[in-house]
Amino acid sequence: MAALVAGLLVPAPVSVGASPDLQLRDVPEATELGDITDEAKTVVNSTIDDAAGAVERYRFELSSPKSVEVVLRRLTANADVYLEDALGEVLGSGVEFGKSDERFSLTLAAGAYQVRVESESPVRYRLKLKLTEPVGEPIGGASAESPSGPSIDTGTESLIGTRTDPGTGTDPGTDPGTDPGADLVDVWSASLDVAAADGAAGYSLWARLGSLSPDRFDVDGTTYQVMVLAEIAGGLYLGLRASLDTDFVLEIDGQQFVGSESQVPNGLVLRGTYWWPTDGLLSASASSTVDVSLSAATDALPERSEAPPGAWFSRIPNAHDGSSQFTLRLNFDEADPQVTGGSMADALTITGGSLVTASEAATDGKTWELTVAPDGPGDVTVTLPAATDCATDFAVCTADGRMLRNTPQATVQRPIGQSAGTGFTTLSGHAAYTCALRADGTIACWGPASSGEANPPEGTFKALASGSIHACAIRTDGTIACWGDDSFNQGDAPAGTYSQIAANGRTSCAIATDATLTCWGYDAFGQANAPSGTFTAVTLGWEHVCALRTDRTIACWGYNDEGETNAPRGTFTAISAGEVHTCAIRTDTTMKCWGHHWDGRSRSPAGNYKSVSAGHAHTCAITTDDTITCWGKNTSGRTDAPAGTYKSVSAGNGQTCAITTGDTLSCWGENNYGESDPPDGTYTEVATYLEHSCAISTDGSAVCWGFDRDEIASAPAGAHTAVALGDYHACALGDDGAIACWGDNAHSQTGSPAGNFTAIAVGAYHGCALGTDGTIACWGDNALSQTGSPAGTFTAIVAGDDHTCALSDDGSVACWG
Structure with a gap:
């Protein structure tokens, strides 16, 4: 916190607070906000640019008593806020650590007051003063000349809603000419679970990439659904089902994007499309959750320029077999790309294989199908380099001479769904990749490796741990080696010798041979600051860490918004951390859980236990009689453990797998990609990840199953009389009148009804069919009333993206959606 005073939790009431460093600086003049008694909300946007931080003050008056909520949010770094009376006495404060919102x-009483915002580093923030009718006995009310000297005479009106730089007359938080307006209204706050695949990072409803909750917001009575919020091809895409025509500010993890500064991207088939150039904003947060918000202005969105052309690969095979040719597609968001002095085949670079053919799959040149032959069992990488100018040989540009903004790349590896080899003893992995330790001490990894996390070093090892996009292992000599992403120094392994290692997210911890604990990597919430003492076990949640001391007590540290670090008293024998909760087994074999509790994940079940595994939002444990008990979030039956007796259990994101006492596998919970359909055979170890699972068989082979791309081209068997395509799904009418649908099912658009039908019509995310009795049945997305079909009998039906029309028996037309 900025105002650190040894031994105190609340800052002392002094006229000029803050740390000693800040007290040595010149006391700034207060910005005059005037009498805000009749203002329901006063908003100030500002930026502290000083490298060493600074203090900013805002003076206001109340002509009658009011309840005032002080909110400091959208912080890009740590900052604290204080409310003082006119004499400088601190009446209230917000001093949370890091970028957490400050609020009190x-x-x-009626009188003069001052808000003080201070930081020890550059920071951008939004200060809100929300006024309501008074509740309880008022405090304050002193009336004196502002302790910071005379106010700035710039006029109250220009300062309500924005912080103005007296030198330039502009808001220092935005560029001149791009201020979205003073009347910003917060319309949407959401949590974005960032996923990464095929060069994209973020959320896409179409591609089932990541998740966004909530995904809708309202502006002036219109509902807007976010279809895409992802970093793709060198920029940030925002795709809305409807066009938002007023200016706005989109904020992602503290970074702001102004609607009027966006460009119009080609190739995104939506009514509302916005694009900003970025470099690693979301890809650096893969497999983590970031805060997203949007504030709408009253100003109309001005005309915007087109975004530069981009390219990306799609239909990338999960793997190749080392000899057979495979195909993938290269896509452009503008038609008819030109190759200087050659063909598209000349422009491509391939390592680990060779290009067989490159042919246009669309007449406008926006899609190319590539056939590649691998050189052998290694990875095959296909790259389209971005040129520095259009005159260079084999440069890809548009017909009017605009260069690509990005360098797309696709890597084809061994499939997740096949055996990864034999001779393994230990598994470790994360959402998209897996590593395994062989009996000979070497490590093999497979799956996507955007940051090198699936490229382990040579040598022999004895322990292995995997974070979201990095991994670490203990060598046979006790030293540590790390590989993969190093953006938060998670690859900077400490010196010394170690016996245990654990990782999650972007942080790692290891127990040394002298039983002391060291952590490194991402440290925004202090999770890499391990306590002193000696330990026997360590487990990592997303932003918190817990460890079992040698005296069997528990220590926790890091992010504590949900009570994750409020370790219970007592002694324990085992511990496991989920995303924002932790569970541990006491020495008397009972269970104790703490942290996030809304969905019951920190509810401690009765019974006696001998092992525990905490997943993303649920936990499973094996009892002393070898049965399994699960608790927490029960979406898709993830806590509905089957009967039987078990030897080990692994709780993942939405599914759980366990090894029975007969060494066979049993899985339950989410099964969108077959992650709960384990293979036959006998196994010694099982591990579950985001949407796939892996196990080591009794012969030492590693086998995985689960996530694979939507097979929209895999039509069902049987005879059909008609077919209709949606955005990422399809439906067919069988010759027996039944309907079969396949592909993306995010909106239940493949959940066609039973019965006999004579015609089908499919929209973007919904479908409708004409029954043999002339009535209509609809299914799928209903956000715009697409499934609200009318009564009556009809003879023909047709569908658009979000609406459907039908021809009635009497010749009239009815439409809905």
Whole structure:
């Protein structure tokens, strides 16, 4: 916190607070906000640019008592906020650590007051003062000349809603001419679970990439659904089902994107499309959750320029077999790309294989199908380099001479769904990749490796741990080696010798041979600051860490928004951390859980236990009689453990797998990609990840199953009389009148009804069919009333993206959606 005073939790009431460093600086003049008694909300946007931080002050008056909520949010770094009376006495404060919102409420008497915002580093913030009718006895009310000297005479009106730089007359938080307006209204706050695949990072409803909750917001009575919020091809895409025509500010993890500064991307088939150039904003947060918000302005969105052309690969095979040719597609968001002095085949670079053919799959040149032959069992990488100018040989540009903005790349590896080889003893992995330790001490990894996390070093090892996009292992000599992403120094392994290692997210921890603990990597919430003492076990949640001391007590540290670090008293024998909760087995074999509790994940079940595994939002444990008990979030039956007796259990994101006492596998919970359909055979170890699982068989082979791309081209068997295509799904009418649908099912658009039908019509995410009795049945997305079909009998039906029309028996037309 900025105002650190040894031994105190709350800053002392002094006229000029802050750390000693800040007290040595010149006391700034206060910005005059005037009398805000009749203002329901006063908003100030500002930026502290000083490399060493600074103090900013805002003076306001109340002509009658009011309850005032002080909110400091959208922080890009740590900052604290204080409310003082006119004499400088601190009446309230918000001093949370890091970028967490600061918030407190007071009932104030009539008088003069001052808000003080201070930081020890550059920071951008939004300050809100929300006024409501007074509740309880008011405090304050002193009336004196502002302790910071005379106010700035710039006029109250220009300062309500924006912080103005007296030198330039502009908001220092935005560029001149791009201020979205003073009347920003917060319309949407959401959590974005960032996923990464095929060069994209973020959320896409179409591609089932990541998740966004909530995914809708309202502006002036219109509902907007976010279809895409992802970093693709060198920029950030925002795709809305409807066009938002007023200016806005989109904020992602503290970074702001102004609607009027966006460009119009080609190739995104939506009504509302916005694009900003970025470099690693979301890809650096893969497999983590970031805060997203949007504030709408009253100003109309101005005309915007087109985004530069981009390219990407699609239909990338999960793997190749080392000899057979495979195909993938190269896509452009503008038609008819030109290759200087050659063909598209000349422009491509391939390592680990050779290009067989490159042919246009669309007449406009926006899609190319590539056939590649691998050189052998290694990875095959296909790259389209971006040129520095259009005159260079084999440069890819548009017909009017605009260069690509990015360098797309696709790597084809061994499939997740096949055996990864034999001779393994230990598994470790994360959402998209897996590593295994062989009996001979070497490591093999497979799956996507955008940051090198699936490229382990040579040598022999004895322990292995995997984070979201990095991995670490203990060598046979006790030293540590790390590989993969190093953006938060997670690859900077400490010196010394170690016996245990654990990782999650972007942080790693290891127990040394002298039983002390060291952590490194991402440290935004202090999770890499391990306590002193000696330990026997360590487990990592997403932003918190817990460890079992040698005296069997528990220590936790890091992010504590949900009570994750509020370790219980007592002694314990085992511990496991989920995303924002932790469970541990006491020495008397009972269970104790803590942390996030809304969905019951920290509910400690009765019974006696001998092992525990905490997943993303649920936990499973093996009892002393070898049965399994699960608790927490029960979406898709993830806590509905089957009967039987078990030897080990692994709880993943939405599924759980366990090894029975007969060494066979049993899985339950989410099964969108077959992650709960384990193979036959006998096994010694099982591990579950985001949407796939892996196990080591009794013969030492590693086998995985689960996530694979949607097979929209895999039509069902049987005879059909008609077929209709949606955005990422299809439906067919069988010759027996039944309907079969396949592909993306995010909106239940493949959940066609039973019965006999004579015609089908499919929209983007919904479908409708004409029954043999002339009535209509619809299914799928209903956000715009697409499935609200009318009563009556009809003879023909047709569908658009979000609406459907039908021809009635009497010749009239009915439409809905």
